[in-house]
Amino acid sequence: MRRRQRRRVIIARNTHHLNRRGIDMEDTEFSSTERILLSVIGLIFLVVIGGLVFAPEIFWDDFVKVYIWDPIVKDAGKSGDAGYTAVNTAVYIATMIAAVIAFQALFRKWQLPVDDKMVWALIAWVALAPVLRVMEDADYFKEGIDVLFISPLIHIHLAAWLILSAVIGHIGRKNHLSMLTMLLVAYIAFTGLLVLPSVHTHETGHAWILGGSIAGAVMIAVVIHNTWNWHEIPRSMLAFAIGLITMGLGHWAQLVSYSMGPR
Incomplete structure (x- = not known):
């Protein structure tokens, strides 16, 4: 009888310990989906930075300057015409979604x-x-x-x-x-x-x-x-x-x- 009670106590303790570990791992580690998304975000970031450095005529002259930078400069002028387009709006939306995904995962991992x-x-x-x-x-x-x-x-x-x-x-x-x-x-x-x-x-x-x-x-x-x-x-x-x-x-x-x- 005592052996059965001791076994139950040990099993209960181990189960509680495993549950606590499971919760900690869930709170402080990225899920598989988050890892994939963060990897994609990081890869895109590296490609863009690399393109701006090594192929500026493609990344800067033909895209960033035309769709991102020039509208910003134009909006800063006295006319105040931002010149928003479907392209830069899509870029801003994608960036916002990526930021939400990244920061919510980082907030949880860092236990903020x-x-x-x-x-x-x-x-x-x-x-x-x-x-x-x-x-x-x-x-x-x-x-x-x-x-x-x-x-x-x-x-x-x-x-x-x-x-x-x-x-x-x-x-x-x-x-x-x-x-x-x-x-x-x-x-x-x-x-x-x-x-x-x-x-x-x-x-x-x-x-x-x-x-x-x-x-x-x-x-x-x-x-x-x-x-x-x-x-x-x-x-x-x-x-x-x-x-x-x-x-x-x-x-x-x-x-x-x-x-x-x-x-």
Whole structure:
């Protein structure tokens, strides 16, 4: 009787252990479908990069420049005519689908938080893109910088800043002051490199722009202070996005103030 009970206990423990291992493997490893899709995405990426380097007359002159780059440059001009076609629209859709597949798999493998807090952080970044795009539509950014705020480049380079904010959150997870300092440095880099250089190209005034830029830095500190119980990655992402949105709204206010003021 005792032997049977011991066997049942051992079997139950082994079953529980195997189930736990199965769950861990499912959560942290790619499925066969994901491996195939990620391999295809990686192969396409390598082919495109290789083609741009070794066969630019085919990949750049006949395709990327015609269907991708020229419409972006045209959209950045005063006419604002993007010149969207069936080709570049299909490329953008395929890229978006590939990004969704890749990032959901990587999020799960790296065990990044996927909860309501992460959703709020990502929503803030989604809201940031139109805030900056409106500034480009108002012809705020000077030539050379303006193309970075045209689709799809605006989403690509904002994704890079999003990843940077997530990395900052991971690095500064044990020290809130360190996280805040790194976020403020990144905020100064963003505004100093991409936004403030265009201030002196317009005669719209500077009061709201300066106030919005300072308020953006303050909002980063406010968000960090009020999200002390969040996971460090969405916390850092949300703080950085809110700071940039606040800065952008300051520029909006300056443009509105100028348009309504006396000439």
